Amino acid sequence: MLSPESAATIRATLPVIAGAIQDITARFYDTMFADNPELLRDLFNRGNQANGEQRVALAGSIAAFATVLVERPGELPGTMLSRIANKHASLGVTEEQYAVVHKYLFGAIGEVLGDAVTPEVAQAWDEVYWLMAETLIGLERALYREAGRGWTRATVIERRDETADVVAFLLRPDLPMPFRPGQYVSVQVTLPDGARQIRQYSLSNAPQRGDWRITVKRVRDEGAPEGEVSNWLYGHVRAGDVLSVSAPFGDLTLPEGDGPLLLASAGIGVTPILSMLDHLAATGSERRVLVVHADRSPDAHVHREELADLVAALPGATLHRWYEDLPLDQVDDAAHAAGHVAGHVTALGRADLSAIDLPGDVVACLCGPLPFMRAVRAQLVELGVPASGIHYEVFGPDLWIAAA
CATH class of the missing domain: 2.40.30.10 (Translation factors)
Incomplete structure (x- = not known):
């Protein structure tokens, strides 16, 4: 928890910091990479730096963490921190690198905000940083111990x-x-x-x-x-x-238990869903599983036949597929690929969950482009699925947090 004095300072300065946070993160990365070019060359994703997504994601995570500290004292954004820790562990991030980040991040804050960064403000945000850093360091230590080895x-x-x-x-x-x-x-x-x-x-x-x-x-x-x-x-x-x-990492994993599942994917996001379905089939699971997949066309659908075969191997599973482009001469082929099996539905257009009978206790796992996951999550919430039962995986920086 933040000290009462720091909490009051963070609450008062959060709008200013949040308003300038993207300028701060841009300056942070520029100066850190100028002095430590090996970090950009061998650790950070150069693509995400070039398109600006990493700085947006960093800005969003800092603002989200600080907001939780002042609005819900004693609570931490566990899902966000777990996702970051798993990504860090998969990269081999070390404890010492948090001190490097601190040096350049706080240098950037001072350069962007100038005299507005009084000693009291600097101390309060320093407390926020190290609370977040130490929490991540602890999570990453546990992940490294569990993995047992690195590269x-x-x-x-x-x-x-x-x-x-x-x-x-x-x-x-x-x-x-x-x-x-x-x-x-x-x-x-x-x-x-x-x-x-x-x-x-x-x-x-x-x-x-x-x-x-x-x-x-x-x-x-x-x-x-x-x-x-x-x-x-x-x-x-x-x-x-x-x-x-690296060793395997990631916090979007097959939910345990026997309760019903919704596994929703789009495009290349089908890959972790395939792993879950393959495991369910290999263990003879009879869980009710609703599989939803959206893609541009049947030809673009990666592992299309495998997805249908895995669903067919699960007695409690149904498959619902949507294609934005489904030419007339492929409609019959799509139906044939599904094998005319009950519970296999192929439709034209974007994924629409309104016609699917969702159990009240369903747990959802989503993976795919951010617009797809946002649309599916919104539909699920509207249909009565609690937000705590909706989990997702993002390829690349978590821009969902940044937009929250």
Whole structure:
């Protein structure tokens, strides 16, 4: 908890800090990378820096954390902190790096706000920073202990083209490592300019398979910095190659128990959902599972047949698919791919949950582009699903928090 004096100062200055926070985070990253270029080269995602998403996400998380401290004393935004800690652990963030961030973040605050940063203001926000940092450090220590190891080597056993822009890699880590359905691993590659960039990819099969599978989508714009790792993997990696990967992390995992589930995805966001379904099928689950997927077209739908097969293998599962583009000559093909099995529905347009009979105690897991997840979450809340029962995964910086 914040001290009473600091809480009063934070409450009074939060509007000023929040109003300038994106300028502060921009200045923070510029100065930190100027003095420590290796951080941008080998740790931070250069694509997210180039498009500005990382600074927006950082600004949102700081503002959200401070707001909770003053509005709900004694409480912490656990979901947000867990998501950040898992991402940090997958990158190998160290405790010492929090001091580096503190130095440049508070330097940026002073430069942007000038004389408005009195000693009392600086002390109060310093308290906020270290409360957040120490909480994350503690969470990350636990994650590192649970993982038992950091980076490892994984051999590519198979490369399979899934669509025109998506490829799946079957990986065999040097030592077997368990994971929970829905988790991801980081993959580190050395790019042509010498940078060692890191990206996260969901494990898209069940833990029982032994080997790991990741599914990678290339970015058509070859010059786009946000696609530099995926495009490199798509263009260069073949069976027999060895990749540097992290232990599995991630907090969007298959909810435990026997209660009903809604697993909703769009585009490449289907990957953690596949892992959950594969695990349910491998364990002979009879849970009621409502599977929702939205995509541009059947041809763009990654692992389309596999998704239908997994749902068909689960006696309590139904599949609802929406395609924005479903040409007339593909309508019959889409129906045939579903096997005319009861509970398999394919429709034209955007995902619409209003016609689905949702159990009152359903727990939802969402993964896909942010607009899709926001729309689905809004529908779920309108249909009476409590917000505490809706969980999501974001590929990249969590801009949901920034927009909250």
